[in-house]
Amino acid sequence: MRSEIEKSLHALGEKILGKEHQLKLALTCLLSNGHLLIEDLPGMGKTTLSHALSQVFGLQYSRIQFTSDLLPSDMLGVNIFHSGETNTDKQFSFRHGPIFSQVVLADELNRASPKTQSALLEAMEERQVSIDGTTHALPSPFFVIATQNPSSQSGTYPLPESQLDRFFMRISLGYPQWDAEKAMLKQTNSTTPLEQIIDETRLKTMQQEVNNIHASDALIHYILMLVNESRNNGTYPNPLSPRASRALLQGAKAWAFISNKAFATPEDVQAVFTAITAHRLSSSQHNEGATFGDNASSIVLSRQLLESVDPLAA
Amino acid sequence: MIAFLKRQGAFFNPSHSTSRPLSSHSLMSSHKSTSYLMLAIAYGVLLFTLTDELMAWVIVLGMCALVVRVLVFLRSSQLPHSRTINLLAVLSLFALTWFGFSIGLLNSMINLLAVAFALKLILLDSKRDFHLLFCTSLFLIGCGFISALSMVAWVGYLGVLIFLLLALAYYHGPVTPFSSSAKFVATLVVQAIPIAALLFLVMPQLPPLWQMPTSKSQQTGLSDTVTPGDIASLAKSSDLAFTATFQSNDDIPLPQQRYWRALVMEDFNGKTWSISDRRKQAERQLSLLQKTPPLTQILTADTASTTAYEMIVEPTKQNWLFSLALSEPDNAKNTIFVNTQFDYTLRSSTPLMSKKSFYFTYVPSATIENAAGDFERQLNSLLPATTNEETRAWALALKQQHTTPTELANAIMNYFRLQGFTYTLEPNAMPVDAIDTFLFEEKAGFCAHYASAMTFALRAAGVPARMVTGYQGGEQLDDNVLQVRQYDAHAWVEALIDDKWQRFDPTSMVAPSRLSFGLEQALADFGEKRTSGLLGDLSEGALFMTLQNWMRQMDYQWSKWILGFDANKQKDLLEDLLGQITTKKMTAVFLSSLSIVGVILLVYFFPIKRQPNLPKHQRIYRNALALVEKRTGVNRHHLSPQQYLEQVDSYLTHDTKASLHSMTALFNESVYSAESDNLDKSHLTSMMKKHFDTVKKSIRQQNA
Incomplete structure (x- = not known):
């Protein structure tokens, strides 16, 4: 593993104990320039994770708490009229909303109304915001970490499949192990911020390096076989989209980069596969009454898909 | 498969069967x-x-x-x-x-x-x-x-x-x-x-387990009734009727003797000749009495000048057959049993629904005896009540001049020869008193007209006579092969003289070239063509003829070798290959061929990972993984090699693991890295081989 990556993972590990795999996935997502969805029960460390990520990379951070009465303008920003004395002072100026940050934590995304949700998702996809005919570019890198409560909880608007697809990855942290939780409880200085390990420009070059990781035809065939299996086998209610196959390739490259390899292999695809495909494969029926169990069932679907293709057959 | x-x-x-309908x-x-x-x-x-x-x-x-x-x-x-x-x-x-x-x-x-x-x-x-x-x-x-x-x-x-x-x-x-x-x-x-x-x-050629239900669809070729004019329409078709294969060129009879006898028409209603119902009844009764069909006796008596031949008959959907007059079916070889009837015609035991081979022995010296005595004489003297009066009168007059039946018959033949009759495919319609009109007015017709008129005249003069249909002629395809087509269909006369049925062919009087050179030549003599229009002209082109000949050859070879491959030919083939056939040998051949097929199936089914197109080093790598699978009993399934090796880590010795890891690294390098195309393949193979030997050795030690 690359030393700088290892160092940052170690630093993150001090905040989120015993979740190395999830941390590595989150890093992969960041390096792939994708957005992360964390689905978990309250109090599992979703916010801590996103905060820690922004600290380690020295990124500007903001948090939007989504509620059912949050309006798009609360998130994106508004044009405000200045009633100055001179004519030149009297004009509209744009006040940036909290979305204009490099790391945005969209907390409890599924509590917001569909209108607000889609405003966020549009910004995520286009990396820019249009208000009153003016386009405002979002900062770069732009990384959204959305958290979602299991939708069985009251007062939630489940995200439709089309919007779930825009999240590069979905992870859930889950309950910590006995030892990890014990260590967490014994921690005294849990509020001290993490020191910055990688800076913004380094992050950008790393994202570029990820793109340059070699993916051979054999690897691409493996990904194609996986996505086609989901399309042709009737078991999967929501087959994988081309966006998903691109995400798989990008994720595999990023994983290979983290593991300090010059080329991606099927292991890299397999490592990121569940995180990238599970939320895309789950059916809408599952989402409506979704509980944690259904989250698990989409993971089962994803595993089943992974197990139906032999990487050496590609 | x-x-x-x-x-x-x-x-x-x-697990995948819960398919959902597409919305x-x-x-x-x-x-x-x-x-x-x-x-x-x-x-x-x-x-x-x-x-x-x-x-x-x-x-x-x-x-x-x-x-x-x-x-x-x-x-x-x-x-x-x-x-x-x-x-x-x-x-x-x-x-x-x-x-x-x-x-x-x-x-x-x-x-x-x-x-x-x-x-x-x-x-x-x-x-x-x-x-x-x-x-x-x-x-x-x-x-x-x-x-x-x-x-x-x-x-x-x-x-x-x-x-x-x-x-x-x-x-x-x-x-x-x-x-x-x-x-x-x-x-x-x-x-x-x-x-x-x-x-x-x-595979043993077993007879079919069930019988094909009789089809009532359109028959092809000859029909069991003849109205003069029918055969003329058949003459337009150049479909194959059958192919006859003789043992050598010398065995083929001369063109004039190639009479392929099929049906005997003994009933005339004034317009149409048909197989008599009384004849059918008589045949049934005689077969119930288990009388031996007549030809068998002749064959046993005279075997010197006989010729064996094989016929591949196109499907007629009927159960009558044709053969050189006269032939005895060789039922020991036939897959479908062929009966000889008392009018010397042949019937297969099932209708001919597909191309079939039949074996016959040609007996040129055989004569058609009156096998049923007075019954035949009586049956073949009947005439419909009051038609064709002119012909009756003419026949009776001829009888006055010629006392013996042979002279009478020859006189009728001569009448056709001398009175300016012509041979044509398209005679005018003769709706009333057809025979009178034909004999004394039109004087133009096809073989069935001549045969019909002559039979009628003979009967009117008191000589028992009947019409026989079949084919006459045939083109030589090979040295020893004759092909007979639908346009070779023909009708002639048999008259009962001295208790023997004698053949008279009135057509030969009018168009002698019909017998020697076939229909086309006979029609050409009278300025007609068998087929008209563009297709007719085309069929005379040299290229077309060559192509057609070639196609005919192909089709003949196909029929002979593929369709004609029956139990006998199979036996001959096996005898050629193995010598004398014994039950033991047959069983051995059969079992071994089955097991060869079985082995081929097994080869394809068992080593499931057959990847013939892979480079050698990859194959070695897969073999190594297969060895590990065998040793550990853990299947790799979808796992990538790396993950698999981690999973079976505890089963393997240190040496094996080290070699396997090097192999995996080599494999990954060769398949997934950017330089995969530039690697030295032979070096890679030798490295793989080296590691593979180590793995094999250490696993063998472990097993021991």
């Missing part, structure tokens, strides 16, 4: 609709090959289904409502029952199959239905083979079969492009051919 089953296995996996057609992926269309096209082609068996409305229904499929493919229009199809199905069922009685059981079933296929094709929208229709089309191909056995049909159906397999492969193999589906099907066919050939050569 094997590769197909292997591939199928994945799709019949029960809308726009979602139907293109490879699916393409393979549906391919299936529909194959069905359309099959319909056209089955035009003889299918009723017109069934073909129309099938074409409608094809059109629906094409529309769905082109515009992804909505499928018709299943209620409409159900209504159509009920209507079709009524229609089938209604027509079923007139077309016979076999054809009704073929029609039923085609109708069901058409209706299902319209609604086709799921994997299960696709498989069902695929299997049904195989049955339709089977139905096609009931009547069509020529090489063209065989090649055509093979083409359709390959096309169907392609549709199936494309339906299931969409991961890969169309060309690889084609490659897959090609492998499949190439694998199947040697197995099929082996089974064809050595």
